[in-house]
Amino acid sequence: MKGNKSLAWWALRVTVPLAAAASTTGCALAGVGVEPLDRPVLASLLVGHWTADSGCPRTTLDLAADLTGRVQRFPVDVSADALDVGRTVSGAVHWHQDPGLGNADIPATAVIELGTQGYALDYGRDHHGFVLVATVGDPDDCVACVYHRTRAGR
Secondary structure (H helix, E strand, O other), rough: HHHHHHHHHEEEEHHHHHHHHHHHHHHHHHHOEEOOOOOOOOOHHHOOEEEEOOOOOOEEEEEOOOEEEEEEEEEOEOOOOHHHHHHOOEEEEEEEEEEEOOOOOOEEEEEEEEOEEEEEEEEEOOOOOOEEEEEOOOHHHHEEEEEEOOOOOO
C-alpha cells in the first residue's frame, strides 16, 4: 500500500505541472493565432534573422549557428495595464534548445540567455509557416511577439 501511495504522489507532482504548462503554452499560442508544432525542430531551422509582428514593432532576433546572437528591443516585461509589451532590452545573447519533457504534450522551446536571465521562445506555425513566439508576462493575457524569419536589413 505504501508503494501505491508513493506512486500516486509522484504522479500528482509530475502531471499537474505538466498539464498546467501545456495549457498555458497552448493558450498563449492560440491567443496570437499560432498553433503549436507536433514534431521536433532542428537547431539549424532557428539560425537566421527574425522580425516580430506588429505587436512588437522594430523587434528582431539574430541567431547564429554557434549558439550566440543579438536581440533588438526584445520584450521582457508587460506594460502597467498588462495589455502590451512594456520594457524591452537589446544586446548580445546566447541561445540553446530546451528539449521539453520527452513524450509529454509540451512543445520544445529555444531559450535566449540575455545577461543572467533566460527567456523562452515557443515553436509554432501560423499561416506564413514556422514561427517563434515570445510570451511576455502571464500567458493568459496573450501579450506575445510572433517572430517570422526574414532577410537581415528588412
